Amino acid sequence: MEIVFIRHGQGEHTLNPPNSLKIMDANITDKGRVQAKxxxxxxxxxxxDLIIVSPTRRTIQTALYWSKTIECEIIVHPAVGPRMFPMLPASRAFPCDQLLSKEKIEVDFPQVSIYQVNSITWEQGINTLSEEEFTAIAEDFMEWCIELNKSRLFIVSHDGTITSYRQFLGESNLTRKDFLGETGSYIAKFDGRK
Incomplete structure (x- = not known):
């Protein structure tokens, strides 16, 4: 199967770092909307087609603008939520990476589905999990993706998350320099074996 990881469009939180990283629940910008379309x-x-998105406003908006002319399924899943890369202490997590609650998603984005998962809390997500905890989540998530039996699957996520999955899938020596740009993509061929 082919898994296409896509970074979300430009978000408000990236416009004036480090101060803008304090913005919670950031929207995509006008430029981000153009990028998504x-x-x-x-x-x-x-x-x-199926698009799996992180539980953040900017990723959901990216998927909705991208799929505006096609009715395809969009599922929000916390296994592709924001993740620090490289890992730092939890106290260094940015407010912009806080997940939307399931209730907020249901109200603001009724056109998407929410995947009910018990192995990840919606308050913490995967952002500050240890490598061992993330690996267990990533294995379960990839198995679920395989069970969906799609020839290609799209995941709209975040730079650190995508880099963490690339590392999980076997790439090595990745750094922040390997982060994708806005709406950049990474294609992984995955056959169920790590």
């Missing part, structure tokens, strides 16, 4: 040129969607 342009994804359709690179990755045209059809009704059979």
């Amino acid at each position: 342009a994804l359709f040129e690179t990755y045209p969607l059809n009704q059979q």
Whole structure:
């Protein structure tokens, strides 16, 4: 199966760091909306496609603008929520990476589905999990992706999260220099074996 990881469009939280990293529940910017809509040129969607998104406003908005002309399924899943890379103490987590509650998602984005998972708390997500804890979550998540039986699957997430999954899938010596740009993509061929 082919898994296409896509970083969300430009968000308000990236406009004036480090101060803007304190913005909670950041929207995508006007530029981010243009970037999200342009994804359709690179990755045209059809009704059979599935987009899995992080429980943040900017990732959900990116997926919705990208899929605006096609009714495909969008599932919010905390296993692709924000994740620090490299790992730092939990006290260094940014407010912009706080997850939306399930209730907030249901109210603000009724057109998406929420995956009910018990192994990840919606308050913490995967942002500050140890490598061992993240690996267990990533293994479960990848198994779930395989069970979906899609030839290609899209995941809209965050730079640190995507880099963490790339490392999980076997890449090594990754640094922040390997982060994707806004709406950048990484394609992984995955056959269920790590």
